[in-house]
Amino acid sequence: MNCKPTYLGKVISVSGSSVSIELTPKVRSGLLMIEGKAHRIGQVGSFVRIPQGYNNLFGLISETNDTSSIPDSYSLSAERRVIKVELIGESVGSDFERGISQYPAIYDEAHLVTESDLRIIYGHNDLGQVKIGKLSSSDSIDVSIDLDKLVNRHSAVLGSTGSGKSTSVASLLRAIVNKPDGQLQTPSSRIILFDLHGEYSSALKEVSEVFSVMPSEGESSLIIPYWCVNPERLIEFLCGQNELLKNKFIELIISEKQLFVEKNPDLKIDRDKVTQYTPLPFNLRKIWGDLCFEDKVTWQEKDQENPAYKDGSEGDYNKLISPSFKPPANGGNPPFKGGNNVWNKQLELMRTRLLDSQYDFFLSPNEWSISETYSVDKDVPDLLYQWLGHNKPITIIDLSLLPSERLDLLLGSLLDILFESALWGRNHDEGMKSYPLLLVMEEAHRYLSNDSNGLTKKMVRRIAKEGRKFGVGSMLVSQRPSEIDETILSQCGTLFSLRISNSTDRSRVKAAMSDGLSGIIDSLPILRTGEAIVTGEAARLPMRFKFKLPKEGQYPNSSDPDVSANWAKEWSFMNFDKITHSWRTQNPKKNS
Known part of the structure; x- marks a missing residue:
């Protein structure tokens, strides 16, 4: 009889990477005490060592089985417990590697994995190892992940509503930037969290800068200058689909950008190399005025020298007043026709967008607006400094107050600005190759579905495929993994799977995970809140663990309403004026 305290049992069958182990009667209780610490035996997701x-x-x-699944010829006792183990790696001395070079033999010993064994595997004290929680099968064992591989090889946090996803993401980000004592451990980290529900500012307030369309106290204004946005998507947003108008619009954008270069020689930019994609300011209202002129103009002469304005009404593009012209006359009489007068609908839509105050952060970008003299108070460097240059490790972009139908355009534009700056800054000291950037994207299924075909999906696909070369990593967060584009999800090297009840979502996670861990994935519906299975590049071994619980006051603003307590309150008269005011002003913040 083996007397080693970690002894579990012996190998009784080997099939590929799967091994069946019969547990010794000594561990039939399911609990082992080693060095004063309790270890649960036979738990799905726990570790086994075979010397x-x-x-x-x-x-x-x-999996765990009873004797019915094993041939009688193996039986050594009337009551037996058999566990099925998936082999995933081996250690040689103090070095651990994924994969195996040899298989165990029948009757080889199997042992419990202790904390000292896991220290060999995880190297807790190594630079770049981040402690994110505790092993489910043993609360004394810390779980660590490799920060370099987490960022460079992309990741995803998946879980049904109520599984603790938001709290887990907040805990994971806090573990990356803070030491256990609360001091910063990565003061120069660059993490941008796209918060679609405005729930993370309360959880990460002392380690983050928050940018919002309608900032509260302590928050900054979110500005996305229209002239930094992909021009084709901008035109589509402003005017809809019209190929002829689009071509003329792009021609005017290039002309305006070239004029800005001429007026600002200190930029040292070759005018002839300016394209519609060059991130240079241009006057959107002036372009609207030029398009109105182009569409409606009539001329006093055939050679089109003087416009035939009606009552001297030349319009004012700054006030979005279009010019008025005399109608063309018949025959060879003036005024003579100039424009085709076919863009009325599109130009009126553009005017409406420019007048809509909910788009001011985008179409009237304050200090980033161009003046009549073709100067700007703030330029692209100031924009990047706002998001990446402050002294907090996390930047929260609160997108909860954005018009939902324009989420794709605006989020895609943010990703476009950040990725292009990484692409062209790869050889500079301030670039993302020197200070890598992690982009955390909440509610990923909303804009990365198989049916989506917008700018955001295009940019995330590009980041997933090329981001590592330029220092940009992504972390997707979603409650519906089955709806996320398969190509994008397959690029996520590390998966954190919390409780997932839906069988379709579970199948997608199982397909995305490697290591043949079907038994572990089948346990996803019964995971506790805040408990997850992590597998992939950043985890030296796949494991089931529980995220660190945040301290009081560090939870995301995503908790369930307290139905029973609130419904039990004594009735009192209610006035709905404030709700109506918030609705009308598109501002959910409390008003007096």
């Missing part, structure tokens, strides 16, 4: 001379094979328990 092979100087080497140790490591595996994860994927």
Whole structure:
């Protein structure tokens, strides 16, 4: 009889990477006390070690069986417990590697994995190892992930509503930037969190700068200058689909940008190399006025020298007043026709957009607006400094107050600005190759579905494929993994799977995970809140663990309403004026 305290049992069958182990009667209670710490035995997702001379094979328990699944010829006792283990790696001395070079033999010993074994695997004290929680099967064992691989190889946090997803994301980001004692451990980290529900500012307030369309106290204004946005998408947003108008619009954008270069020689930009994609300011209202002129103009002469304005009404593009012209006359009499008068609908839509106050942060970008003399108070460097240059490790972009139908355009534009700056700044000290950027994208299924075909999906696909080369990593957060584009999800090297009840979502996660851990994935519906299975590049071994719980006051603003307590309150008269005012002003913040 083996007397080693970690002894679990012996190997009784080997099939590929799957090993069946019969547990010794000594561990039939399911609990082992080692060095004063309790270890639960036979838990799905817990570890097993199989010594092979100087080497140790490591595996994860994927199922537990009774004697009915094992042939009678193996039976050594009337009551037996058998566990199925998936082999996933081996250690040689103090070095651990994924994959195995040899298989165990029948009757080889199997042992419980202790904290000292896991220290060999995870290297807790190594630079770049981030402690994010505790192992589910043993509360004394810390779970660490590799920060470099988490960022460079992309990741996803997946879980049904109510599984603790938002709290887990907040806990994960806090673990990255803070030491256990609360001091900063990565003061120069660059993490941008796109918050679609405005729930993270309360959870990460002391380690983040928050940008919002309608900022509260302590928050900054979110500005996305229209002239930094992909021009084709901008035109589509402003005017809808019209190929002829689009071509003329782009021609005017290039002309305006070239004029800005001429007026600002200190930029040292070659005028002839300016394209519609060059991030230079241009006057959108002036272009609207030029398009109105082009569409409606009539001329006093055939050679089109003098416009035939009606009553001297030349219009005012700054006030969005279009010019008026005398109608063309018949025959060879003046006024003579100039424009085709076919863009009325599109130009009126553009005018409406420019007048809509909910788009001011975008179409009237304050200090980033161009003046009549072709100067700007703030330029692209100031924009990047706002998001990346402050002394907090996390930037929260609160998108909760954006018009939902324009989420794709605006989020895609933010990603476009950030990725282009990484692409062209790869050889500079301030670039993302020197200070990598992690983009955390909440509610990813809303804009990365198979049916989506917008700017955001295009940019995320590009980041997933090329981001590593330029220092940009992504983390997707979603409650519906089955709706996320398969190509994008397959690029996520690390997966954190919280409780997932839906079988379709579970199947997608199982397909995205490697290591043949079907038994562990089948446990996703019964995970506790805040408990997850992590697998992939950043985890040296796949494991089931529980995220660190945040301290009081560090939870996201996403908790369920307290139905029973609030419904039990004594009735009192209610006035709905404030709700109506918030609705009309598109501002959910409290008003007096």
